[in-house]
Amino acid sequence: MTSTETLTDRAPAAPAPTADRRRWFALAIVMTAAFMDLVDVTIVNIAIPSIQQNAGASFSQIQWITAGYALAFAAGLITGGRLGDIHGRKRLFLLGIGGFTLASALCGFAANPEMLVASRILQGAMASLMVPQVLSIVHATFPAHERGKVFGLFGAVVGLGAVTGPLLGALLTEWNLFGLEWRPIFLINLPVGIAGLILGSRFITESKAPRALKLDLVGVVLVTLGLLMLLYPLTRGRELGWPLWGYVSMAGALVVFAALVAYERHKTARDGSPLVELSLFKVKSFAAGIAVQTVFGIALGIFFLVWTLYMQIGLGWSPLKAGLTGIPFSIAVSTAAGMSVQKLVPRFGRKVLQAGALVLAAGVVLYMWESEHFGLTIAPWQMALPLVVMGVGMGLIVAPLTDAILSEVPREHAGSASGLINTVQQMGNALGLGLVSVVFFGTMGDRLAPAQVGPAFADAFQNALGWVAAVMAAIFLLMFALPKRPAQHVEGAAEEPSPAPEKEPALVS
The missing domain is CATH 1.20.58 (Methane Monooxygenase Hydroxylase; Chain G, domain 1)
Structure with a gap:
């Protein structure tokens, strides 16, 4: 493989990563940070109606609590990835997780909606330093034949975050601990962040780009x-x-x-030190995967916000009821994500991701039908089937897609590449949040009588789901540009019976 051979030529000799037993501790720490970021997003979604009511926030401010985070996250991710390449991924990870923890405290103690929006923007900026280092540390710490297993675990963490976030957010909001109302959804990050900071400084091995780069x-x-x-x-x-x-x-x-x-x-x-490494787009798997990731982010940005608003405002459900309703979806995502990378992709390649797009679209269409058929009397158990179908579809995409995008990326550009992956996902997410104004709120009047709220939100939800289904159809077509089989799995399969260390890129530690 050309990119691997290039790595061998450029990278200095280093100890084999398999000799470093600390890599699994490091993996647990960075995945905990990724989990904290994922939980933070889903916790906020489920608590939006409570924040709106208890903090006196307008819908515009509520939108900025979600979109402001996504904007700051997207704007800083590429820079965060490159700073990790230059100054050390461990150093930037620790700076990011420390700043994220501080920003979480500011969110939790926000005196008014304006301070909460500003603190969320700071939180997004700190996440943009922390999150790119997660994939970079994995890419620089684990050899190619182990990354399939690692990304399978990563997919399971994504699913677990999707499960834990809404449920934890619902419980913390319902319990009203110490009379703090919604604030514990942010304060819960403090012990996790502090532990990650202490353990990360001990167990994560520093890595940088093999050659000097400038910002x-x-x-x-x-x-x-x-x-x-x-x-x-x-x-x-x-x-x-x-x-x-x-x-x-x-x-x-x-x-x-x-x-x-x-x-x-x-x-x-x-001088060979660009912020965006344009040569990455010459790698077919990377360029195609980035396009898919962007469009996928749009679908997720639309769905999760309108889903929360539909259940809690349209149907009048409590945060706890809404959070519990999402559990079948989250379990399905976690299960399918773990199986897809470890079992399915090595055998069926790109077809797994395309099947995921079709399955997710089928679940969305089924959800549309159920929402229209049962109307405002729909029960959580009636939502379970479409949510499980959607969760399986999403799980078949999330973990293999990351694997496919990074499989042929040269190690010296790992930070830049992972920054781009997260940037386009967040950019797509922010685009989706912006489109909510068109595909959801754009279908209902500005002033609704109480009796009109439920039907209007249900109709708007069905319209938004139609857009999500259309986006998934576009993703299915875009996936034809992905390689039939990610090169990483081909390498791994070849290495098992006959190890060929000379083809493995040396890792920087």
């Missing part, structure tokens, strides 16, 4: 500006009546991204 400040500015020009008008467009400047800003974002590409080419030719 591309112009690239940082262009990436941040382009993302903000695209996502800010989408997020506030409906609230402001879709002003002309919003359309101009979104069109201008395309110009900024074009300027970014031109500058990054110049930067690569000049």
Whole structure:
């Protein structure tokens, strides 16, 4: 494989990663951090109606509590990944988890909705330093033949986070611990973050890019500006009546991204230290996977927000009832994610991901039918079947997709690549949150009588699900551009009967 051979040529000799027993402790620590980030997002979703009521937040502020995090996260991820390559992934991980913990405390003690929005933006910025290092540390610590197992575990963690977040958020909101109402959903991060900081400093092995890199400040500015020009008008467009400047800003974002590409080419030719490693897009598996990840993020951004609003405001369910309803979905995601990488992808390759897209779309269509058929009398057990089908579909995508995208990425660009993966997912997520104004709130009136709220939210939910199904159909088609079998699994299969260490890239530690 070309990329692997290139790694062997460039990377200095280092001890074999299998000799470092601490790698499994390091894996547990970084996955705990990833779990904390995932739980934080889903906890906030389930508590949105409570925050709106108890903190006196407007819908615009509620939207910014979710979208502000996604914006800051997306804007900083590529930079965070590159900073890890330059200054050390362990160092940036510890800085990120420490900052994330502090921001969580600020969210928990926010005196008003404005402070909560600002603290969420800070939390997103800190997550953008922490999260890219997770995949980079895995990529730099584990040899190719072990990464399939690791990404299978990662998929299981994603599913567990999806299970734990809504349920934990619902319980903490319902219990109203110490009269703090919704605040414990953020304060719960403090003991986890402090433990991760202490244990991470002991067990994670430092790794950097094999050659010296410099931070591309112009690239940082262009990436941040382009993302903000695209996502800010989408997020506030409906609230402001879709002003002309919003359309101009979104069109201008395309110009900024074009300027970014031109500058990054110049930067690569000049000193070889671009922020966005454009050569990654010459790797077919990476380029195709990035496109799929972006569109997938849009579907997730739409679904999870409207699902919460539909259950708690449209159907009038309590946070606990809504949280418990999501358990079948989360268990299905976790189970399917673990099986997909370890059992299915090595045998069936790309077809597993495409099957996941079709299964997820089928679950969405079934959910649409049930919502229309049962109306406002629908019960949690009646939602279980479509949620399980959707969860299986999502699980067949999430873990194998990450594996496929990173399988041929040169190690010196691991931070940049993982930053791009997370950036496009969050960018897609923020786009989805912006589109909620169009596909969900855009279908109902601004002023609804109490008797109109339930039917209006149910109709809007069905409309939003139609969009999600259409996005999954697009993802199915995009997946034809993925390689039929990820190269990583081919390597792993070849290595088992006949180890060939000379083909394994040396790892930096």
